Amino acid sequence: MQSELRCTINGVVHAIDGFSSEPLLFFLRDKIGLRSTRYGCGQGTCGSCTVIIDGEAKMSCETITKDVSGKTIETAEVFENQHEHPLVKSFIEFQAGQCGYCLPGILMASKSLLDKKQNLSRLEIAEALDANLCRCGAHSRILDAIEKAHQLSNEKGTQ
Amino acid sequence: MKNQVPKPLLDYPKLGDWLKVTPEKKLVFFSGRVELGQGNITALLMMISDELGIEPEKISLQTARTDMTPNEGFTAGSMSIVHGGQSLRSAVATLRQQILNISASRLGVDAIELDLSSGQILQKGSFCFSIDEVLDQIDLSSEIPAGAKIKEPSQRWVQFREIDRVDLVERMTGAPFVHDMIEEGMLFGAPVHPANMYSKLLNLDVIALSKRPGVIKVVQDGSFVGVLATSQRFALEAAEWAREKSEWKEIDRKIENPISHLMSQSHDFEIVSETGDVNKNSGEWYELTVSRPYIFHGSIGPAAAVAKWENEKLTVWTHSQGVFQLRDALAGVFETAEENITVIHKAGSGCYGHNGADDAALDAAILAKEVEGIPVKVVWSRYDEFHAAPMGAAMSTKSRAHLDQDGYITAFDVEVTSVPHSSRPGTGGTPNLRSAVLIKNSKLPAKSPDVPAIRGGGAERNAVPSYEFGPVRVKKRLVHDLPFRASALRSLGAYNNVIVNEGLIDEIAHRNGEDPLAFRIKHCVDDRSKELLLRLDSETKRYKENLKESQGWGVGYARYKGISGLCAVFVNVTVDEGVVVDNVVSVSDVGEAISPDGVKNQIEGGIVQSISWTLKEAVKTDGLSTTVDSWFDYPIIKFSEIPSLNTILIERPSEKPLGAAEISQGPAGAAVSNAVRHALGVRITELPITREAIINSLLSNEI
Known part of the structure; x- marks a missing residue:
C-alpha cells in the first residue's frame, strides 16, 4: 500500500x-x-x-x-477569526485596500516577512512586496498598515 | 439644498422600488449600483442610515440584479453617489416621513413633535418605541414625491460618520468573489479565445481535445470553442492546449503602429463644442500634441462568471458594471426574451472600466446551455485577460492656445483623434460581446458612436480646459478601423486631454517666465477652483526648493467632465535611470463627501494608477492582437515605486456630492508629465514616459 x-x-x-x-x-x-x-x-x-x-x-x-x-x-x-492580529487590525485601521483581490496574497507575504524580521524600513517592506501586484492603487495604505503592524509586533516582541 | 429629481427616481418612482420590509422586520434597500471595490456599498449604506436615523448594521443593501433592483444603468463615471445615492436619499426621506406619520397617529400627536434616531421613535428626546413596530404599516406602493424633503446639511452626519468598509475583511480573508462560487455538481468552463475577435477557426482536433484530462465536453459553435471540465485547472489546461493546437484565419487588417495610424487620418473632424470664434484675435499661438497608446484595464483577477440554464431560462452571476445591459445583450445573442434571463451582480476583481466581465458571462452562458440545470463557472486565463478583453483606447490630442499681450490665454482650440472609448454591451444597439462574434449566428458589433456629450463625452472628455480662456473649440475625429478592441477605461479621454492641456499651459508659463501655479490661478473660473489651487500652492512650497539638477516638479488640475469633482495634483520627480515620483500632494473637492476616507482612497488609487499608466504602460501588438502574455510583458507600478502621498480633501458639506473615482487620473498624469519636463527641459509627447522614451527624446533634441 x-x-x-x-x-x-x-x-x-x-x-x-x-x-x-x-x-x-x-x-x-x-x-x-x-x-x-x-x-x-x-x-x-x-x-x-x-x-x-x-x-x-x-x-x-x-x-x-x-x-x-x-x-x-x-x-x-x-485570519478569519483573528481580527485582533496586528496585520488584520492595521489593514482595517488604514482601510488598506479597494477591490481586495490581491489582499490575501499580500497579507501572507507580509506575515511571512514580519514573522521573520525586525526593524524593517518602509522601503524594505515595499521591496519585499514587489512580487505582489495591486491594480487599485491602494499600495500606500497597504504599506502604512504593514508598517503599523510591524511596529505593533516589534513592541510585543520587546516586552 | 435645492432638490433636483435624480434620474433613477423618474424611472422608479415608488417606495417599493427602493426598499422592502422582510418578515423579520428588517429593512432591505435596493440599489441598481454595484460594488466594484470602490466602496460604494458602504457609502450608500451610510447615506441610508444617515437619512433614516438607523445603525447601518441594522439594515441591508441589495445591489444590482435584474429581478429585484432598479435599473440604474452602468456603475461608471463616478456617478454612484451623485445619482444612485441621491435617489436613495429621496426614497429614505419618504420612508422616514411615513414612519413618523404612522407613529404620530398611533401616539395621537403631531408628527412634527417626533424624531427618529438609532431606529427609535423619540418624542421630545424620550423613547416611545422601535420603528420595527410600525414597519408593517409602510405603504410601499406610495410614490416618492418629486420634492421629497431630504435632510438639511446641518442635520447630517450626527451619527455613523466613521464607518469601515463593510466588505473589506471578507475580501481579505474570505471568498466573496464570483470566482469563488461553488455549487454541487458545478462544471468548469474555459473558452478558447483566438488572438483576434474576427479570427475564423480553420482547424482543431476536437476529438483529441475532448480526451484531455478532466474534459467532459467540447462545445463548438462556429468559431467559438470552449471546454467543460471537472475543475478549473483542467478547463484552463485544456483550453491552453487547444489554443496552441488550433489554426485560425486572421483578418487582413493589420495596423502595426496604432498611434501613427491615428495621426495619419485625414477625414473631417466633427465640432463637438464651440463657445465663440477661437480665431477672432490675431496673436501668438502655442501648440502641443500628446498621444497615449492602448492600455490594459489590468484586473488582477481575470474575468469570471457563473451561468445556469433551466427550462430555457438563464441565470448569470457576473461582476459586470451593468447587469441590465448585459441581460439585454445576452437576450440578443440567444434570441430570447429579456424576461427569460436573470443577471445578478457578484463581486469581482477591480475592473477600472469595461473589461472582460461581460464577455466571460457570455462564455459561461454558451457553455452552460449544453448542460441543462448544471451551473458552469468560467474563469478566464491570464492569456484571455491580456488578449480577449477590451483595452483603454489609443488616442492623440492636439491643443492650441492663444496668448494675448497681457499674458492671458484668450482662446483655446483642441483636436482629439481617437478610437471610440466605449463599446459596452448595447452601445450602438449590438451586444458587443466577444464570443457573439465567434458563434455561427454571429452578432457583429456596430461602430461605436463613443460616449455622448450628455454623459461627459468619450474621446473629448475634459478637452475643454477647466479655466477662463475665452472662446474654446473642441473637434473630434473617431477612427473605427483598427483591429483591436477598446472600451471604457477610467476617465476615458480625460486622462490624455488633461495631460495635453495642462502641458500646454505649462509650456506657455515657462516661456513667459511665470510660475506655473500662479499662471493657472490667474485664469481660474471661480473661487472654488482658486481656493483649491491656492491650497495646493501653500502645501507644496517646500517641495519646490533645493531641487537637484535631476529633479523637477509639476502640477495638473482639472474639474472632471467640467461639472464634477475638482482635483489638483503636485508631484516631485527625480529623473535618473528612469523617472521616480518622489512626492505627491493632491487637493480635491468633491462637494459633500459621504465617506471622506473612502473618497481619499479613491483619489489615491486614481493617482497611483495614473502614475503607472504615464510612466510604464503600453500594450504591445503585432498589428492584429496584443503580444502580451504575462505581467512581465506589461509591467505596472510596484510597491517600491510608490511615492509618499499627501491627500487633502476640501470638504463642502452643504454642496451636492460630485463623485470621486475618476477625478484624479488626468491631473496626476499631467503633473508627472510636467514634472519630467521641468527636470529634463524636454517634453515627452508620446506616452508612456519610459527610460527609452526619454533617451530618444534627448537624442532627437540634440540633433
Missing part, C-alpha cells in the same frame, strides 16, 4: 495525492475549499496566490502539491 503523503494547512493535517502534478493553488481552492488563495495569473507573476510554506512566502500556482508533503502551510483563512 502506498504510504500517504500529508501536509498541515492552517493547523489541520490533510492527505495529498502523491502522483498528482496539481498546483497547490488548485488543491487549496478546490480540494480543501480554502478560496482566499486566488488565481490571478497562474504564471507566478502577480502574487495573488501567495501562501506561507514553512514560514516562507510562496506562490501557490508555482508550487506542486506533492512537494509540500510534510510541510506546514498557512493561508489568509488563518
Whole structure:
C-alpha cells in the first residue's frame, strides 16, 4: 500500500495525492475549499496566490502539491477569526485596500516577512512586496498598515 | 439644498422600488449600483442610515440584479453617489416621513413633535418605541414625491460618520468573489479565445481535445470553442492546449503602429463644442500634441462568471458594471426574451472600466446551455485577460492656445483623434460581446458612436480646459478601423486631454517666465477652483526648493467632465535611470463627501494608477492582437515605486456630492508629465514616459 503523503494547512493535517502534478493553488481552492488563495495569473507573476510554506512566502500556482508533503502551510483563512492580529487590525485601521483581490496574497507575504524580521524600513517592506501586484492603487495604505503592524509586533516582541 | 429629481427616481418612482420590509422586520434597500471595490456599498449604506436615523448594521443593501433592483444603468463615471445615492436619499426621506406619520397617529400627536434616531421613535428626546413596530404599516406602493424633503446639511452626519468598509475583511480573508462560487455538481468552463475577435477557426482536433484530462465536453459553435471540465485547472489546461493546437484565419487588417495610424487620418473632424470664434484675435499661438497608446484595464483577477440554464431560462452571476445591459445583450445573442434571463451582480476583481466581465458571462452562458440545470463557472486565463478583453483606447490630442499681450490665454482650440472609448454591451444597439462574434449566428458589433456629450463625452472628455480662456473649440475625429478592441477605461479621454492641456499651459508659463501655479490661478473660473489651487500652492512650497539638477516638479488640475469633482495634483520627480515620483500632494473637492476616507482612497488609487499608466504602460501588438502574455510583458507600478502621498480633501458639506473615482487620473498624469519636463527641459509627447522614451527624446533634441 502506498504510504500517504500529508501536509498541515492552517493547523489541520490533510492527505495529498502523491502522483498528482496539481498546483497547490488548485488543491487549496478546490480540494480543501480554502478560496482566499486566488488565481490571478497562474504564471507566478502577480502574487495573488501567495501562501506561507514553512514560514516562507510562496506562490501557490508555482508550487506542486506533492512537494509540500510534510510541510506546514498557512493561508489568509488563518485570519478569519483573528481580527485582533496586528496585520488584520492595521489593514482595517488604514482601510488598506479597494477591490481586495490581491489582499490575501499580500497579507501572507507580509506575515511571512514580519514573522521573520525586525526593524524593517518602509522601503524594505515595499521591496519585499514587489512580487505582489495591486491594480487599485491602494499600495500606500497597504504599506502604512504593514508598517503599523510591524511596529505593533516589534513592541510585543520587546516586552 | 435645492432638490433636483435624480434620474433613477423618474424611472422608479415608488417606495417599493427602493426598499422592502422582510418578515423579520428588517429593512432591505435596493440599489441598481454595484460594488466594484470602490466602496460604494458602504457609502450608500451610510447615506441610508444617515437619512433614516438607523445603525447601518441594522439594515441591508441589495445591489444590482435584474429581478429585484432598479435599473440604474452602468456603475461608471463616478456617478454612484451623485445619482444612485441621491435617489436613495429621496426614497429614505419618504420612508422616514411615513414612519413618523404612522407613529404620530398611533401616539395621537403631531408628527412634527417626533424624531427618529438609532431606529427609535423619540418624542421630545424620550423613547416611545422601535420603528420595527410600525414597519408593517409602510405603504410601499406610495410614490416618492418629486420634492421629497431630504435632510438639511446641518442635520447630517450626527451619527455613523466613521464607518469601515463593510466588505473589506471578507475580501481579505474570505471568498466573496464570483470566482469563488461553488455549487454541487458545478462544471468548469474555459473558452478558447483566438488572438483576434474576427479570427475564423480553420482547424482543431476536437476529438483529441475532448480526451484531455478532466474534459467532459467540447462545445463548438462556429468559431467559438470552449471546454467543460471537472475543475478549473483542467478547463484552463485544456483550453491552453487547444489554443496552441488550433489554426485560425486572421483578418487582413493589420495596423502595426496604432498611434501613427491615428495621426495619419485625414477625414473631417466633427465640432463637438464651440463657445465663440477661437480665431477672432490675431496673436501668438502655442501648440502641443500628446498621444497615449492602448492600455490594459489590468484586473488582477481575470474575468469570471457563473451561468445556469433551466427550462430555457438563464441565470448569470457576473461582476459586470451593468447587469441590465448585459441581460439585454445576452437576450440578443440567444434570441430570447429579456424576461427569460436573470443577471445578478457578484463581486469581482477591480475592473477600472469595461473589461472582460461581460464577455466571460457570455462564455459561461454558451457553455452552460449544453448542460441543462448544471451551473458552469468560467474563469478566464491570464492569456484571455491580456488578449480577449477590451483595452483603454489609443488616442492623440492636439491643443492650441492663444496668448494675448497681457499674458492671458484668450482662446483655446483642441483636436482629439481617437478610437471610440466605449463599446459596452448595447452601445450602438449590438451586444458587443466577444464570443457573439465567434458563434455561427454571429452578432457583429456596430461602430461605436463613443460616449455622448450628455454623459461627459468619450474621446473629448475634459478637452475643454477647466479655466477662463475665452472662446474654446473642441473637434473630434473617431477612427473605427483598427483591429483591436477598446472600451471604457477610467476617465476615458480625460486622462490624455488633461495631460495635453495642462502641458500646454505649462509650456506657455515657462516661456513667459511665470510660475506655473500662479499662471493657472490667474485664469481660474471661480473661487472654488482658486481656493483649491491656492491650497495646493501653500502645501507644496517646500517641495519646490533645493531641487537637484535631476529633479523637477509639476502640477495638473482639472474639474472632471467640467461639472464634477475638482482635483489638483503636485508631484516631485527625480529623473535618473528612469523617472521616480518622489512626492505627491493632491487637493480635491468633491462637494459633500459621504465617506471622506473612502473618497481619499479613491483619489489615491486614481493617482497611483495614473502614475503607472504615464510612466510604464503600453500594450504591445503585432498589428492584429496584443503580444502580451504575462505581467512581465506589461509591467505596472510596484510597491517600491510608490511615492509618499499627501491627500487633502476640501470638504463642502452643504454642496451636492460630485463623485470621486475618476477625478484624479488626468491631473496626476499631467503633473508627472510636467514634472519630467521641468527636470529634463524636454517634453515627452508620446506616452508612456519610459527610460527609452526619454533617451530618444534627448537624442532627437540634440540633433
